[in-house]
Every structure is written in structure tokens, then in C-alpha cells.
Amino acid sequence: MAALKYSRQRESIKxxxxxxxxxxxxxxxxxxxxxxxxxxxxGTVYRNLKLLADLGEIAKISSPDSVDRFDGFVQPHNHFFCxxxxxxxxLDLSMEEISRLNQAAAETFDGQIxxxxxxxxxKCSDCxxxxx
Amino acid sequence: MAALKYSRQRESIKxxxxxxxxxxxxxxxxxxxxxxxxxxxxGTVYRNLKLLADLGEIAKISSPDSVDRFDGFVQPHNHFFCxxxxxxxxLDLSMEEISRLNQAAAETFDGQIxxxxxxxxxKCSDCxxxxx
DNA sequence: TTTAGTGCAAACGATTTGCAAAATA
DNA sequence: TATTTTGCAAATCGTTTGCACTAAA
Numbered sequence: 001m002a003a004l005k006y007s008r009q010r011e012s013i014k015x016x017x018x019x020x021x022x023x024x025x026x027x028x029x030x031x032x033x034x035x036x037x038x039x040x041x042x043g044t045v046y047r048n049l050k051l052l053a054d055l056g057e058i059a060k061i062s063s064p065d066s067v068d069r070f071d072g073f074v075q076p077h078n079h080f081f082c083x084x085x086x087x088x089x090x091l092d093l094s095m096e097e098i099s100r101l102n103q104a105a106a107e108t109f110d111g112q113i114x115x116x117x118x119x120x121x122x123k124c125s126d127c128x129x130x131x132x
Numbered sequence: 133m134a135a136l137k138y139s140r141q142r143e144s145i146k147x148x149x150x151x152x153x154x155x156x157x158x159x160x161x162x163x164x165x166x167x168x169x170x171x172x173x174x175g176t177v178y179r180n181l182k183l184l185a186d187l188g189e190i191a192k193i194s195s196p197d198s199v200d201r202f203d204g205f206v207q208p209h210n211h212f213f214c215x216x217x218x219x220x221x222x223l224d225l226s227m228e229e230i231s232r233l234n235q236a237a238a239e240t241f242d243g244q245i246x247x248x249x250x251x252x253x254x255k256c257s258d259c260x261x262x263x264x
Numbered sequence: 265t266t267t268a269g270t271g272c273a274a275a276c277g278a279t280t281t282g283c284a285a286a287a288t289a
Numbered sequence: 290t291a292t293t294t295t296g297c298a299a300a301t302c303g304t305t306t307g308c309a310c311t312a313a314a
Contacts, residue, residue, distance in 0.1 A: 005268045005313055026304080041271045046304060048269090062194060066279090067303065080241060089243070097236045104229045105252050109212060111221070114254035120237050122246035137288050137293045158279080173296045178279060180294095198304090199278070 010048045012036050017058050017072030023079070023088040025067045063088060064119075078117075082124040084131035091120055142180045144168050149190050149204030155211070155220040157199045195220060196251075210249070214256040216263035223252055 012033050017024070024032070030045045049070055052058040059071040064081055069088055076098075080091040098116070106113050123131060144165050149156070156164070162177045181202055184190040191203040196213055201220055208230070212223040230248070238245050255263060 002268070003314090007269055007313080009270075039271070041273095043272075043305075044270055047306095050305090062196070062198075064194070066194070066198075066200075078237070080237075080243065080245070082243070083246070089241075091237055091241045093233075093236060093240070097233065101225075101229065101233055101250065102252070104225055105210070105212075105223055105250075108225070109221075109223050109252070111212065111214070111256040112254045112260055113212070113252050114215075116250050116252045118233065118237075118248050118250040120234070120241070120245050120248045122244045124243040128244055134293075135289090139287080139294055141295075171296070173298095175280075175297075176295055179281095182280090 007048070009033065009037055009040055009044055010052070013045060013048050014052055014057060014072070017052075017070055020072070021090070023061060023063075023069040023071050025069055027067075029070065061088065064121075078120065080120045080122065080124065082127055083121055084123050084127035087124065089124055093118070139180070141165065141169055141172055141176055142184070145177060145180050146184055146189060146204070149184075149202055152204070153222070155193060155195075155201040155203050157201055159199075161202065193220065196253075210252065212252040212254065212256065214259055215253055216255050216259035219256065221256055225250070 013029060016029060016032050022028075026042070026046055026049055029049065030040070030042050033040055033045065049058070049060070053060045053070070056074065059074050061069045061071055061079060063069050063086075065086060073090070076095075078091045078093050080089045081087075082089065101118070102113055102116050105116065145161060148161060148164050154160075158174070158178055158181055161181065162172070162174050165172055165177065181190070181192070185192045185202070188206065191206050193201045193203055193211060195201050195218075197218060205222070208227075210223045210225050212221045213219075214221065233250070234245050234248050237248065
């Protein structure tokens, strides 16, 4: 159960995630927070990311690249993965669209569907022309 | 560009994936193929899985558990992840449903959406009662 | 002063890779 | 024979963990 204690490092990690629109990896979080805490270790970053994700204060999103990304925006929303620059961008589907989808799935499936997660692929507006 | 040469091991791996309805990990593939080729190495399994996936003859699917799974069924379809037994099951949405979704996404997004992939979560029919 | 969090380095699990030997063409 | 694939072991990469020490309550 372990009572939670304040930590400046955790605060900084959380703050970074809340103020960026990026979906950084643990390593990226590490380099940013390192500017404020030059001695912080990667282990501390991982420990806090896991803790914050367990508390529901941030979200862990798994990307097609096999590195986990983190998101300070926890409202349910979807993601777009740019196959060119490999960034993850936010994409908002309406609640109706999402429940419609789950309902369609429930009709063809013999179990209990509780949620779903859709990731979209393609080229972001910056990469449209570029890339093969 | 390297010309492709036949290999009995690759054949066996592919055959296993085509005949199972499971979505095995590389390690599971390894133990199965080992029955036919007791000396096969895990490296060979990984190499062939990668090769077959690149050729489009099998699909690599990333599961919420951080181990990749492989699928011999390459027709576009969706997956359901049972949060109880952690198996991945097939789930078929109609093409209309999928393109409907992509279209809804395209309307709110300023890039080029090429495809999407939805994974559903919940309890499979075997686990409905069981598990918390 | 008690307990939780840190930095460090070692351990881990999944996957990849270099290399000499074996199989395929 | 020329080239690809194999088995093996070592290497890599992202992530986790044990431990002695520091910070928060």
C-alpha cells in the first residue's frame, strides 16, 4: 500500500508531460528533466513514469516502434502514427463513433468487450509530400 | 537484394502459423517448430519471422504484453485481447465499419490517413465468469 | 526517526547480429 | 561452386531491480 511522498523529480516529470503536445519516450523525458535535475537517473524516470501511469495521472501508449511513449493528456482520445517522421499525434474521434465501433464489434464477438483502442496510420500534414 | 533460398525451417514456421488459430509469440513458435527440428535456434526463428513479415506472408501484431505475436492470417481483420487469459482472438469488423471509422477520423485530422488498427479489450467467452 | 524516493550499476527479457559451418541453387 | 541459411553465442536495447544513501513526513 505504501504511502505516497512528494518528490521534486516526479513533479518535474509530470509537469513536462502536461505541457508538451509530444508523446515522448522515457528516454526523451529523461533528457528534458535532466536540464532541471542534472543528476537524475534513467531508473528514477522509469520508476516515476510507471507510478504516474498506475495512478492514472499519465497514460502509457505503445507505439509501432517498440518503445513505450507517454502522454500527459489522459482524456480518452486516439492517436495517429506518422509512418514518415514516426511521431505520434492526437486525433479525436467522437464518443458516438467509438461506442458505435464497440457495438459493431460486440455483434460479431462472443465475449465481453469493455473498451477499444484505435491507432491510425498515414502521413501527417508536415510529411504529406515528403517520404515514400 | 539477396535472392531467396528455400529452407525447411522457414517452411515449418510458416506452416505452423497458417494452421493455428492462436497468435503465438516467437518463443511459442520456437517450441513448436522444435518438435520437428530439435536443433533449431531461437535466432533462426526470429530471422524467419522477420523475413516472412517483411514479405507480407505473415503479420506481426504487437500485444499489450510487451512481446510481439505473429499471425498467419494476413487478411485485414481485428483483434481482441482478453485481459484475463491474455490471449489474442480474432474479431471481424466489416469493411464498411472500418472505412466508416477512417473517414470519421479523416474529418478531424489534418493529415493523410492510410489505415487504422483497432484492438478490443475485455473478457473472452471462456473467461467471462472468472477473473476480477 | 521512520518511510519513501534517489542514483548508480547490475540484471533482465526480448530481439538482433557476427561468424564459421551446413544447406540450397 | 556461389550464395543463402543455419546454430551458436555474444551483443544490443528498452526496462526493471537491489542496494546504500538522501529527502520528505
